Amino acid sequence: MSNRGSNQVFSGGIQQTDVMKDSFGYEVPVESVPLPSLGKVYPDGNPLSGQETVEIRAMTAREEDILTSRALIKKGTVITHLIQSCLIDKSIDVKNMISGDRNALMISLRITGYGQEYGVEVECPACGTRSKQDFDLAALEVKTLDIDPVTPGTNEFEFVLPVTKKKVHFKFLTGADEEEIAIVQERKKKSGFKADNLITTRLMYSIVSIDGITDKSKINGFIRNMPARDSLALRRFIDQNEPGIDMKSWMSCQSCFADSEVRLPLGATFFWPDA
Numbered sequence: 081m082s083n084r085g086s087n088q089v090f091s092g093g094i095q096q097t098d099v100m101k102d103s104f105g106y107e108v109p110v111e112s113v114p115l116p117s118l119g120k121v122y123p124d125g126n127p128l129s130g131q132e133t134v135e136i137r138a139m140t141a142r143e144e145d146i147l148t149s150r151a152l153i154k155k156g157t158v159i160t161h162l163i164q165s166c167l168i169d170k171s172i173d174v175k176n177m178i179s180g181d182r183n184a185l186m187i188s189l190r191i192t193g194y195g196q197e198y199g200v201e202v203e204c205p206a207c208g209t210r211s212k213q214d215f216d217l218a219a220l221e222v223k224t225l226d227i228d229p230v231t232p233g234t235n236e237f238e239f240v241l242p243v244t245k246k247k248v249h250f251k252f253l254t255g256a257d258e259e260e261i262a263i264v265q266e267r268k269k270k271s272g273f274k275a276d277n278l279i280t281t282r283l284m285y286s287i288v289s290i291d292g293i294t295d296k297s298k299i300n301g302f303i304r305n306m307p308a309r310d311s312l313a314l315r316r317f318i319d320q321n322e323p324g325i326d327m328k329s330w331m332s333c334q335s336c337f338a339d340s341e342v343r344l345p346l347g348a349t350f351f352w353p354d355a
Contacts, residue, residue, distance in 0.1 A: 098289045109138045110168060114325035116180045117225050121252065128181075130202050135168040136185055139193035151321050156262045158187055161257050175254040175256040178235060180324025182255050185290060187325055190351060191217055200345060202331055206338035213331045215344055225323040237290055241310040241315050246302075248314060249288040252322050256287045273284065279311070280304060286318065 103187065112133045119131040128134065143165055152158045163185050164174045190198070196218040203210050230236045235251045253261075261281055283303050290299055303311075327344045 109192060110135055111150060111188060111192060113185055114222060116184055116222055117178055119226055121178055122230065123233045127169055136166045137168060139166060139189050156259050162189065176254050178252045178254055179258055180252065180322055183325045187217055198344065201341050204333040204336060204338065204346065205340045205342065206333060207336040209333060209335040211334050215329050221326040223323055223326055227321050234288060239314055242313050243307045243310045244288050248290055250286045250318060251288055253285060261285060
């Protein structure tokens with residue numbers, strides 16, 4: 081089986097399906113956005129189960145209030161509230177959507193709200209010079225799910241570690257996981273600790289069981305002491321198979337003239353482009 085799902089340009093799967101009219105007759109576009117997971121990671125009864133697309137309306141001024149809310153920024157829940165506000169089906173639990181599906185909706189909102197051009201400062205991998213680069217968000221590739229869950233309709237997958245031969249069941253991180261990880265890292269910084277153990281922290285949230293053992297304390301102990309080769313192999317497998325938007329693009333350095341592949345940063349300017 082392929083390590084990568086089928087890829088398509090992000091804008092290719094988005095279709096306007098309807099409009100919502102306000103009291104003055106302005107038509108707010110409603111679009112159908114493809115889910116990279118194809119709905120395969122959500123259980124029966126979940127409104128996303130088996131759904132390959134989801135409808136979302138374009139951002140309005142009320143969403144700009146969300147983007148600038150100090151309370152939500154402090155809690156790290158801005159993206160969750162933003163997507164929840166724009167979803168047509170309010171029964172969808174945005175926090176428990178996998179990150180790849182959330183990113184697809186977030187990028188769709190950015191394109192319909194402010195356009196597909198994204199100008200941001202990035203560092204050249206070749207010479208280290210930072211420069212402003214323009215990227216086309218609509219040209220980013222969608223990587224769809226191409227491996228089967230352990231049980232259909234679950235966010236649980238299997239991988240056998242190459243060194244210890246342990247059978248690991250893992251999940252793709254959800255919005256709730258990402259928010260908790262961010263809180264944990266911030267607490268460490270405030271306590272004077274270096275928040276430099278992101279690899280082990282993310283694995284602790286990703287791994288569901290090891291050889292059938294689900295005890296978190298035992299799993300966490302194994303993660304801290306697992307062979308580096310096992311850790312790398314597992315992280316590569318997750319990265320290669322995680323459905324989502326490929327945030328890598330090419331830049332041309334204005335200093336050394338090298339063409340390099342870079343990962344697009346999703347900083348504060350993502351939703352606040354230059355006027």
